Amino acid sequence: MIPSAGLRTALAAATGDRIVYDLAGIGERYAALVEELPGVAVRFALKACPVDEVLSQLAGQGAGFDAASPNEITQALRTGVPADRVHYGNTVKSDRGIAEAYRLGIRDFATDSLEDVAAIAAHAPGARVFCRLATSGEGALWGLSRKFGCSAADAVLVLTAARTAGLTPAGLSVHVGSQQMTTEAWQDAFEQLGEVLETLGRHGIRLDHVNLGGGLPALGYQDRHGRPLDPPLDKMFAVIREGTERLRELAGGTLDFVIEPGRHLVADQGAIRAHVYRLSSRRQPGGERQHWLYLSCGKFNGLYEMDELQYRLVFPTHPDAEYVPAVVAGPTCDSDDAYDSEHARVPVPRAVASGDPVWILSSGAYATSYLTQGFNGFDPLPCTMVS
Numbered sequence: 001m002i003p004s005a006g007l008r009t010a011l012a013a014a015t016g017d018r019i020v021y022d023l024a025g026i027g028e029r030y031a032a033l034v035e036e037l038p039g040v041a042v043r044f045a046l047k048a049c050p051v052d053e054v055l056s057q058l059a060g061q062g063a064g065f066d067a068a069s070p071n072e073i074t075q076a077l078r079t080g081v082p083a084d085r086v087h088y089g090n091t092v093k094s095d096r097g098i099a100e101a102y103r104l105g106i107r108d109f110a111t112d113s114l115e116d117v118a119a120i121a122a123h124a125p126g127a128r129v130f131c132r133l134a135t136s137g138e139g140a141l142w143g144l145s146r147k148f149g150c151s152a153a154d155a156v157l158v159l160t161a162a163r164t165a166g167l168t169p170a171g172l173s174v175h176v177g178s179q180q181m182t183t184e185a186w187q188d189a190f191e192q193l194g195e196v197l198e199t200l201g202r203h204g205i206r207l208d209h210v211n212l213g214g215g216l217p218a219l220g221y222q223d224r225h226g227r228p229l230d231p232p233l234d235k236m237f238a239v240i241r242e243g244t245e246r247l248r249e250l251a252g253g254t255l256d257f258v259i260e261p262g263r264h265l266v267a268d269q270g271a272i273r274a275h276v277y278r279l280s281s282r283r284q285p286g287g288e289r290q291h292w293l294y295l296s297c298g299k300f301n302g303l304y305e306m307d308e309l310q311y312r313l314v315f316p317t318h319p320d321a322e323y324v325p326a327v328v329a330g331p332t333c334d335s336d337d338a339y340d341s342e343h344a345r346v347p348v349p350r351a352v353a354s355g356d357p358v359w360i361l362s363s364g365a366y367a368t369s370y371l372t373q374g375f376n377g378f379d380p381l382p383c384t385m386v387s
């Protein structure tokens with residue numbers, strides 16, 4: 001159920017704005033994932049929720065971490081996980097960052113270029129590297145393409161160069177794009193991984209693991225008309241189980257798998273308690289009259305992804321209301337601070353008044369990491385845990 005009973009109680013009890021996480025719910029989502037994908041190690045992409053209590057919950061259940069900077073590595077290690085359950089998953093690194101990660105005990109590094117391999121060889125001698133393959137990000141609501149990953153041909157060059165430089169060419173990785181909505185993207189990723197593994201084999205490079213990246217969806221987002229998105233999660237799990245089996249056969253049975261979910265583990269287990277600034281109606285020159293719902297919380301204090309991902313709003317003080325379609329916007333003086341105002345309309349109780357509470361559901365992913373510091377004087381949201 002979204003929100004869980006625990007979240008609902010905490011949201012109802014809140015008197016001011018805050019973000020609430022259901023730790024037990026996060027633990028349950030993790031346990032369900034481990035059961036769906038036996039033999040796949042889960043490393044939480046901590047940028048999705050860099051909150052100590054959340055990390056400790058997951059570490060306590062056996063999760064490792066995908067970290068993207070020395071500070072994230074330090075935060076992950078603070079949970080007490082051994083360094084070999086943490087990898088440096090960012091292909092974008094400085095010399096100093098690599099050296100610092102190495103000093104902290106990290107031995108697994110993502111890479112996608114010859115320049116990065118040379119830097120890893122110089123500052124993390126003997127480390128294990130896994131090469132990220134580029135994906136299109138198609139089918140994802142928050143695509144992660146172009147900036148990361150290389151072609152199959154480059155992967156051969158990169159991993160060969162790693163071997164020559166005294167590193168261990170250890171694996172391949174992909175990321176199908178965040179909030180991936182299609183099973184085809186996963187199928188394509190496995191096909192691509194299979195082809196590259198075969199090509200590498202012909203060059204005498206045998207890898208010991210494949211990192212499947214993130215991209216598993218949250219379940220509680222809506223489309224632009226306020227309907228549930230309903231991603232085909234069970235089918236995705238089936239495709240991943242089949243794909244891992246096929247790759248293991250191809251590799252002769254000795255391939256380990258890692259998956260790095262971020263959003264899937266925390267989005268539905270977090271919610272924001274915000275409040276209504278104003279429901280107003282304006283006609284722009286030459287346009288039609290339009291309702292706008294201004295909230296205390298928007299793109300710069302937790303909802304950075306609000307253009308691509310529509311959250312379900314609950315108005316707890318207006319259970320059986322007459323609704324009007326409105327554009328939802330945050331409180332800052334930036335016109336970007338609004339749900340895609342060209343298209344998205346959210347049903348809002350006509351009678352809402354300034355100060356009324358509003359619950360923004362499934363907003364647990366990337367909310368705390370995307371809080372700006374005092375833009376227009378709006379403070380970052382305080383954080384509360386439910387367990």
Ligand SMILES: *Cc1c(COP(=O)(O)O)cnc(C)c1O
Pocket residue numbers: 045047048066089090175177178179213214215216260261262263264
């Ligand atoms: C952000 C990120 C993830 C997590 O992505 P989700 O879509 O939130 O699951 C995983 N791996 C890497 C390398 C990332 O950058």
